[in-house]
Amino acid sequence: xxxxxxxxxxxxxxxxxxxxxxxxxxxxxxxxxxxxxxxxxxxxxxxxxxxxxxxxxxxxxxxxxxxxxxxxxxxxxxxxxxxxxxxxxxxxx
Amino acid sequence: xxxxxxxxxxxxxxxxxxxxxxxxxxxxxxxxxxxxxxxxxxxxxxxxxxxxxxxxxxxxxxxxxxxxxxxxxxxxxxxxxxxxxxxxxxxxxxxxxxxxxxxxxxxxxxxxxxxxxxxxxxxxxxxxxxxxxxxxxxxxxxxxxxxxxxxxxxxxxxxxxxxxxxxxxxxxxxxxxxxxxxxxxxxxxxxxxxxxxxxxxxxxxxxxxxxxxxxxxxxxxxxxxxxxxxxxxxxxxxxxxxxxxxxxxxxxxxxxxxxxxxxxxxxxxxxxxxxxxxxxxxxxxxxxxxxxxxxxxxxxxxxxxxxxxxxxxxxxxxxxxxxx
Ligand SMILES: [Fe+2]
Ligand SMILES: [Fe+2]
Numbered sequence: 130x131x132x133x134x135x136x137x138x139x140x141x142x143x144x145x146x147x148x149x150x151x152x153x154x155x156x157x158x159x160x161x162x163x164x165x166x167x168x169x170x171x172x173x174x175x176x177x178x179x180x181x182x183x184x185x186x187x188x189x190x191x192x193x194x195x196x197x198x199x200x201x202x203x204x205x206x207x208x209x210x211x212x213x214x215x216x217x218x219x220x221x222x
Numbered sequence: 223x224x225x226x227x228x229x230x231x232x233x234x235x236x237x238x239x240x241x242x243x244x245x246x247x248x249x250x251x252x253x254x255x256x257x258x259x260x261x262x263x264x265x266x267x268x269x270x271x272x273x274x275x276x277x278x279x280x281x282x283x284x285x286x287x288x289x290x291x292x293x294x295x296x297x298x299x300x301x302x303x304x305x306x307x308x309x310x311x312x313x314x315x316x317x318x319x320x321x322x323x324x325x326x327x328x329x330x331x332x333x334x335x336x337x338x339x340x341x342x343x344x345x346x347x348x349x350x351x352x353x354x355x356x357x358x359x360x361x362x363x364x365x366x367x368x369x370x371x372x373x374x375x376x377x378x379x380x381x382x383x384x385x386x387x388x389x390x391x392x393x394x395x396x397x398x399x400x401x402x403x404x405x406x407x408x409x410x411x412x413x414x415x416x417x418x419x420x421x422x423x424x425x426x427x428x429x430x431x432x433x434x435x436x437x438x439x440x441x442x443x444x445x446x447x448x449x450x451x452x453x454x455x456x457x458x459x460x461x462x463x464x465x466x467x468x469x470x471x472x473x474x475x476x477x478x479x480x481x482x483x484x485x486x487x488x489x490x491x492x493x494x495x496x497x498x499x500x501x502x503x504x505x506x507x508x509x510x511x512x513x514x515x516x517x518x519x520x521x522x523x524x525x526x527x528x529x530x531x532x533x534x535x536x537x538x539x540x541x542x543x544x545x546x
């Protein structure tokens with residue numbers, strides 16, 4: 130028998146917070162993945178909501194391209210408010 | 223998506239340079255994540271250590287599972303059930319973290335069931351009395367905590383994260399065990415005796431949980447350099463002894479080591495020599511319960527086969543219905 134599918138598990142700890150990746154598990158269908166996620170990852174009220182996603186459905190950026198991808202943001206200091214000097218007299222900005 | 227390593231470095235760096243950069247990242251305390259470049263030996267060491275750890279959590283359910291139906295009260299039974307369920311969870315957290323290194327769950331299960339994989343030697347000892355459940359929680363989970371707390375800072379991200387989750391759950395395990403021992407130690411003479419015998423049975427095997435002494439440990443040095451481990455086996459063992467001896471004294475129980483004494487100069491306990499031959503024997507499969515433990519896992523796997531089959535058929539049916 131072939132191995133059951135791998136699902137990635139995301140949990141919202143409480144309302145107002147984002148769902149956060151907590152780990153993964155195997156299940157034969159999404160419903161089983163949800164039930165298993167509840168038993169494996171929320172035995173102590175760690176969450177109020179669970180998402181499960183088939184791992185193979187996720188497209189990820191390539192870590193070898195980290196610099197090409199993310200370094201260009203580094204020299205765009207004008208995207209931050211601190212780039213703009215303000216006369217001392219100006220308030221509420 | 224997590225399970226592929228990036229061995230085809232497009233940067234065309236020489237492996238030596240990659241190795242140096244990798245070590246530099248480790249030295250900067252950066253975490254290594256699944257798809258990052260890593261030396262093959264780092265990957266292999268992690269797979270070995272993490273899968274052994276996961277197997278230990280799973281096999282570790284058995285000595286305690288032995289007492290679930292015979293726990294002395296409903297309260298103790300519920301506590302023990304919750305603890306054993308936690309251990310199953312620990313196994314799953316670590317298995318899924320191990321799979322990020324490119325092995326499949328089927329491979330890992332197969333290695334355990336065919337006897338190829340190792341798991342902690344401690345779980346090959348029997349738990350003949352209720353007091354052993356106290357001793358296991360206090361000493362075995364206590365030793366596990368000593369080992370796991372520094373692993374929360376392990377250089378491999380998924381391992382470190384699973385350890386943080388596990389450590390949050392472990393301290394209840396140790397406390398419930400110590401509480402069992404406390405109740406027995408303050409009970410009748412027969413109960414106190416039962417607690418003492420359990421301590422006698424589990425003290426030395428608990429010390430062996432930290433693995434061979436540093437001078438004989440072949441993996442230690444590289445693992446420390448890669449920050450997979452943060453302390454050596456002997457350092458962790460010593461910390462455990464220093465923490466546990468006063469806890470035994472508090473209960474009026476005696477550590478079964480005539481050479482154990484406080485050393486003013488070093489500020490720690492000196493202890494007697496560990497019987498390493500026994501450790502080797504148990505690791506090699508000749509402990510008191512090795513065969514029984516493995517057989518229990520094989521039975522569980524085989525008896526669960528119909529459940530896995532049913533789940534697969536159910537899934538296929540659902541797919542057909544969706545398509546129709
Ligand atoms: Fe555990
Ligand atoms: Fe535990």
